[in-house]
Amino acid sequence: MPKQNDSKNVTPSPARRGELLATAAEVFAAQGYNATTVRKIADEAGMLAGSLYYHFDSKEGILDEILSSFLDELWQGYDEVLAAGLGPRETIEALVTESFREIDRHRAAVAIYQKESRHLAQQERFAYLVESQQKFEKAWLGTLERGVAAQVFRSDLDIRLTYRFVRDTVWVAASWYRPGGQHSPEEIARQYLSMVLDGIAVRT
């Protein structure tokens, strides 16, 4: 039961759809969703605006597919980490590393998510953004609490503040990260973890 183009009697190739989704994601990330016209996307893809509607239902549908497929892949990686039964510190390390790998693979999608998710989440179509965010909070906050209980994380900090601190430090990286840069995702994760866990001050 296909979701797209149900009424129309056409079957666009998934490969071409993938290409178009990638270019659309780049434009959305660069200009913002609302500032991006379908004519701009089509232009970037070397075709006319109307032709996009052979492949997709709507502009919103394109955005939906970009975000949901990103989140699907993200949670595939996260669930694997969470199921591994690691200790709190090792779980945080694995989650952060996995996050930077996702940023590496889905830079545009992450940037879009960062900018638009807050007001998109109010729409029914994007309700899964709220679900994902809740699941996200549960995983990270739970791990941090486990760590405090096990005395591997500090207990003198507001735990929710700590959660937002760790979460934000990781994901905002998508705003400046460029694949193929000086540092690999793993190297960036290593340094970020070192800063988050041990701080940037010299120990006395």
Add this chain to the structure above:
Amino acid sequence: MPKQNDSKNVTPSPARRGELLATAAEVFAAQGYNATTVRKIADEAGMLAGSLYYHFDSKEGILDEILSSFLDELWQGYDEVLAAGLGPRETIEALVTESFREIDRHRAAVAIYQKESRHLAQQERFAYLVESQQKFEKAWLGTLERGVAAQVFRSDLDIRLTYRFVRDTVWVAASWYRPGGQHSPEEIARQYLSMVLDGIAVRT
């Protein structure tokens, strides 16, 4: 030589302008600049769209005034800190604290800046955003380098990565911060500094 309404023979009161700027900033922050219509702003202010043009030149002019007045006030505080001749660690502490105070005072403006500055900076009208960002980088990066040289900050980290880390962790707070919440700006600054400087792990 007034900048606005130069041709028209009118003189809107600064007080009313301030109110309208505040509501506009709230809507921009909540919905995004491009997704916000002037009709929505006017609606929120209890008037009709056209009436906004008695007070302002254009929608872009409103945005311009929100951002530039925020940056003016920000640099007033920053310059004071930088001129105080503090040590590197104390300078970072003062800058972070000052930043959270600005977030407290200009939450909406900061949120808009976060979301829109990247692609706004490409326009000539908003060239001052680029200048500000460069000045910003010079101040923070310079302080961090001073700290490494003075052996108060770690030397085994990529300094640019550290800069982005500290910068982002502070400013993304505007996305979740709400004035009048549980913690004061100073308290949030204190805990953030504690995390950034000493890490969240228990010292062994």
Add this chain to the structure above:
DNA sequence: TCCCTTCCCTAACAAGTGTTTGGTAGGTTA
């Protein structure tokens, strides 16, 4: 009383928006 200023409304404009409809070039299949 009359005038002037402040502040907003009514009504419209032109440009740009996402989207639809019908058509067609080129390759594949029967």
Add this chain to the structure above:
DNA sequence: TAACCTACCAAACACTTGTTAGGGAAGGGA
């Protein structure tokens, strides 16, 4: 060859957008 499918174009649609022009109500000062 004929029928068909894929992937696009050309042209238009209805609607929303930022913006403008003219007018008018309320109030203060002369």
